[in-house]
Amino acid sequence: MKSTNNKPDSGSNDEKKPASESGTVSTANFIREIIKNEIQDGKLNGKIITRFPPEPNGYLHIGHAKAICINFGLAREFQGECHLRFDDTNPSKEETEYIEAIKRDVKWLGFEWGEHLYYASGYFEQMYLWAIELIKAGKAYVDDLTAEKIREYRGTLTEAGKESPYRNRSVEENLDLFKRMRNGEFPDGSRVLRAKIDMAHPNMNMRDPVMYRIMNAAHHRTGTEWKIYPMYDWAHGLEDSIENVTHSLCSLEFEDHRPLYDWFLEQLNIHHPRQIEFARLNLTYTVMSKRKLLQLVKGGYVSGWDDPRMPTLSGFRRRGYTPEAIRSFCERIGVAKRDSIVDYALLEHCLREDLNKRALRAMAVLNPIKIVIENYPSDKVEYLEAVNNPEDETAGKRMVPFSKIIYIEQADFMEEPPKKFFRLAPGREVRLRYAYFITCNEVIKDPDTGNIVELRCIYDPQTRGGWAPDGRSPKATIHWVSAQHAIDAEVRLYGQLFSKEDPDDAPDGDFLSNLNQKSLEILSGCKLEPDLKKAMPGNRYQFERIGYFCVDNDSSPQKLIFNRTATLRDEWAKIAKKAKEKR
């Protein structure tokens, strides 16, 4: 940050104030600046009102989280309000199931709309009245052209369109026809109501856009009351206006709809919110379009909208992500107008940052290998003290049982260790976390397959708790679980759903061909420390030295199931990878 010395009028102290998330700082963004300036100039009498207007035709994804954080976040920051409004203007695509899911997800993310829950369909009557007003003013007309003809008459990007032969009907005829459209006297698609603007306008959106179409479909809220439904461009500004929205924040592709947004509000001379556009979120290794997400669900490529590999909020929730991590991510990526693709690593960083501080630690062996400690009494059990979270003293301590036979991770032993491998190997001593130093004596293999079935070790009784009286300290500390006390669990290892940074980078844009075949690996017979018996669905843990895991919804006391939320950063994996690349 620049020095602000000797600049009494500098506002830069406000530029970086702590955000709602501890540890993150909000940087300037152009929308925040606009609002700040408007307040300063006294343009905003009263509070700001924003809105998050999802169409209930799919589940919310991380891209929506950005929009939610911007809209609800700005409202919170400036002591305004943010409305949750369902933009339910197309009954053929929308379902109640989605409404409930959307509400749940917004709440989960940590935002409240209070009494400000609205539906576009709640404004249908008012919109209808305003349409009549436009017709009376000679600014809207009923068109009998077919959809194909309308397209034809619209012209192209480089050629002007031509006017419909129905464009100059009398106000009376338009009024009559429009009322009869509403009454259901005409079949679907036979007529539309159009704004009368300019068929030669360089902006295609201004070439007499359709305001209403006839649809004989049951609406999830209004039933069969309506036979005509408003189009987005006509409806959206009206919805914002009715709710006294001050800032209508939307994504970039609506930029050239803004003249139309403004035009309707001007013609009607009603409250006129300001539309501001920002770039939507793109993430590496992720598809974000509703169509593609729906395709993944319907095609059975994932287990559902809440599959932990999905970028949906319900997917992230099930995966073990915290709302705090997602909010912190949304603050860090900023708000701007340029198209961008955010590195997935940033999201993972936000997750780890949050979970590192909060998740209880536990020891879990995912791929067990048995160790017999030869010099440890076979009937002895010791309870050793372990720290629950080194980042949080208040998390306390627990006692972990230790005995003659334990499991360690297969990856923590190598018969012929390469140069920088510090873990267990024949003749080498390592520390068992919170327990003892052990040295490997013997490797026992299956005579037929040659696979290692068991390791024979001896322990040093002088090193209880992990400290040696002579001060020596092994290079590696590994985790373990006592065999007789271990509980079994299934662990689901999730990775990226797509194997390419840009899933759409495929011949014919077939993103499905970039599906990562190894995005899910299911491990059974994993050995967990007994303390994990009490874990309930949704609980998150750090399995030490492995990663963050949470109990899946499918889990039960009879069958524990954990999902891997994210791995820990892994220095050794990097070294091993580099060595492999060298070869």
Added chain:
RNA sequence: UGGGGCGUCGACAAGUGGCAAGUCACGAGGUUUUGGUCCUCGCAUUCGGAGGUUCGAAUCCUUCCGCCCCAGCCA
């Protein structure tokens, strides 16, 4: 070759005429009973290119180049 936007480090992103913030990633060290965390250091003589204005330009002007969006009775 119509209209609307956008080009600042590998990825995000501040910067609004006074001499290129921050974060992630990456690299090098240190601490460590998690190869985790944490700490330190490094990482754009240059802002899509070329001209110009100016004492001074990422910021202003000209011009060129590149990328995104728009021809649903979807939102």
